[in-house]
Amino acid sequence: MLSIHTTTQESGIVFDKQTYIPPRNINQYSFSNHFKSRLLNPHRYISINTVDKTIENGEIRYNTSDGWRFFRTIDGVGEIVIVGNIEGGDKPVLITGYSKIVDYNNAKQSTRWSDRSLNIIHLTTVLANEDSIKITDIIEETTLNKPFYIEGHKVRIPESHNVMVCTDCGLEATDKNELENNRCSTIRCWNQ
Ligand SMILES: [Zn+2]
Secondary structure (H helix, E strand, O other): OOOOOOOOOOOOOOOOOOOOOOOEEEEEEEEEEHHHHHHHEEEEEEEEEEEEEHHHHHHEEOOOOOOOEEEEEOOOEEEEEEOOOOOOOOOOEEEEEEEEOOOHHHHOOOOOOHHHHHHHHHHHHHHHOOOOHHHHHHHHHOOOOOOOOOOOOOOOOOOOOOEEOOOOOOOOOOHHHHHHHOOOOOOOOOOO
């Protein structure tokens, strides 16, 4: 099982967050299977080249939930790379990476990101824990501008990309938990 070891955790301490600094060279890492699958998924908008630059030049931060992360903004879109260690491994590990819209107006103005790309980046961020087949289905529906069902709501992504709006009950949600925690107030009748 994949886990991050730091001095904040009980046993098997490998990285000391006070003294350890993850290397800035991608060649010094091994890749988790999860990370490899992310690199192959076109909907994640990360590649070996972008991850390489993020590790080399990005800001580096530590937090207790993720461990070490590198962060870089590319024309309004952030790339986040999380690194850690696997027990018994002799190299630090690239655990996961993802893109996230950090400045929508900046991203929209950039020629690097199409509307479709921004839509997909937004979706993969808010649906982070969905399996990739479902994400692909949802992306196809939103490309056709069709609402999709999630957590009982009938959801559309407005132009601003910063929320999801239920076309049945009007709920505006920024992530899937909000949809889950607020039941759709529309009761669908079997006869309609
Ligand atoms: Zn609803």
